[in-house]
Amino acid sequence: MRRECLTIIGTAHVSAESVEEVKDKIYEIQPDRVAIELDLARYTKLKNSMMGIEEDDSISVTKIIKENKVGLFLVTTVLSYFQSKIGEEVDVAPGSEMVGAIEAAEDLGIPLALIDRNINTTLERALNRMSFIDKIKFLIGLLTTDTDDEEIDIEELKNPDKLDDLLEMFKDEAPGIYEVLVHERDAYLAGSLLRIPEDKVVAVVGAGHQPGINRYLDNPETIPPLEELNKIIDKKGIPWTKIILALIPILFVVIFFLAFLNGINITYNIYQFIGISMLMGFLGSILSGSKIQSAIVGGLVAPLTIIHPLLAAGWFSGLTEAKYRKVRQRDIKNLAHFDGFRDLWNNNIFRVLLVVIGTNLAVSIATLVILPSQVFIPLFMQIFGG
Template sequence: MAQRDREPQREVILGDSKVTLLGTAHVSRSSAEKVQQLLQGGDYDAVAVELCPSRYNALINPDDLAKMDLLKVVKEKRVLMVMTNLALGAYQQRLADQFGISPGEEQREAIRIAQESHRTLLLIDREISTTLKRVAGNLTWWKRLTLFAGILGSILSKEEVSEEEIEHLKEGDILETTFAEFAEDRQDLYIPLIDERDQYMAARILQELASKGHEDLLVVVGAGHMNGIANYLQSPMASPDERISQLEVEPKPSRWPKLIPWMIVALVLSGFVIGFQRSPSLGWQLVMDWVVINGGLSALGALLAAAHPLTVVTAFVAAPLTSLNPAIGAGMVTAAAELFLRKPTVADFARLRNDTTSFRGWWKNRVSRTLVIFFFSTLGSAIGTYVAGFRIFERLVD
């Protein structure tokens, strides 16, 4: 197949501006070469890339992970988001190892040439955190759980990328391909991962043309986005600014998942009251059940995550108390304890991206291990809450 077919192009004329859309494959060396060829031989006055500020920073400053405030991540409850990003990075590293080229090489090339030639560089993609939240908002809680489990499970796999996955990668959107590998229903992912981003990037291009008046713009995007962006550019869009604002709205979390823990706390405390009213011995037996089951399962989770022995003890003590206050999770306490007992070194942060490409590496690296401890101890406490709750109910009805 000729190179021009692998890197399709479309031109869109918008008033006095010409927009050249170059469809690329993010794991294709020929795509990087095509970007170089166009920019070195063309008269483009600006270059737009399929990156948001966060992904741009991660691409050009990969060592920024070393500056991550892990305790702040825990306090702000961003552990699952960080773990997901690391797992996605691990999957993409597998691609790099198999193809011998880093994903996004054509974006790096576009950035490099734009900066060296003093061309305006435009970041037109939506923030990845917003996209991930809108993906989650488009899935049921069960599909979110299976998707997250699948992404984390990818670090266990030593298999090379299949032929089917390679074909999807040739379509050019690595974010969509990465998620789609673990999704049961890819249609659920299409709107937030592809269609919304097509609209967003088209609106960003129109916004930049209106404000800066670029006459000749090269847009480097995954081939899977090229036609969608072109179609939205040619369709009437009353207000690009308004459309961007609409697509940046993050879905509000449902209220009922937040209410359930408080309802469980109310039931458990009511159980304690009823137990002590019947007899002090029954009341204390219920308290003992709560402490042993909840604390034991949280401690087991910390133990499975290879936590420090004192962190395991902390999990046992903290979980029965934190479960009665859903605002503070057991994982927050165990992660803080682990950070105090085994403070990550600069080398841990430096190796984080590579270590998380393997199952063993997640437990070996102090940064990722702290995240795993948070997750497992929280999961253990959550399971313990329900198990202990049912145990209390059984004693009361006997």
């Protein structure tokens, strides 16, 4: 691709004006290739929608739980809801400008280039950059944003001054997400454009990416290697949280063992451990709205999962809940169009994942607070004569 022959169209993703601007520009320039800010999965989904093809959009809840993708799934769902909500406000479906680009390119017989990174890679990299508190703040911020109370001027979102203000605020609130969603994708999009063999190219991207793409195109040596941008990496530094969570069950076992060696009768303490663990697993599940069967399973496995750092009680209660709450295609579709907590509460996917989170949270409270104070610290004091 020749830099001087590249035309970048910065769009708002739910803007009727952007749709017309994209189509008019492609018809006017008639480039050798049209580049769009989509990956293969999103392009396929959009293309099927254009052709009226009903996709099998069923989701395996069991797979989500077993692969520990609950957080990723919830973030994806909330982001989809947020964009759909804005689209409804302005009566434009999200991705309409990409549809316009595809239609114009096909009409002129121009090949397409899919220049964006896989969405799951982007979200996983973003989640790995966030602390637990950052994740909670991010989800609360999205869920509590009320588009009904504000007049939405989508075209203003393409104004560079407005974009700078919005992105700076986003950068201050969540720098890790900003780096992945903005800077990294700017680099990825710019690198994809440079790899296009044709000279004359029209690129359709979100307006927020246009300045960053231009900076990278002006300084291509600063673009990281493709392999680095696609790599799923854990947080930098020592994973102290994981280390501590792994050491806690070991510490529990060691205290029991030392007490036994010192001739202390630990029968009551073991009953305490089992009883508290089972009670918290049961309560965490049932208070999350589970079936009684799921709560019983969560309670029964809780003592074992506390001792075994690679297991989680919520997995078992969630998998049990999934057997009783049949997830249907309408549950997946409705996730992107909920209007309040009542809609979520009536959604089987949300209810299953809520059981996973609730059970794990309750068992974590037992592990970090109740068991140490009620069982292991008193036992430790007995061992060392405190």
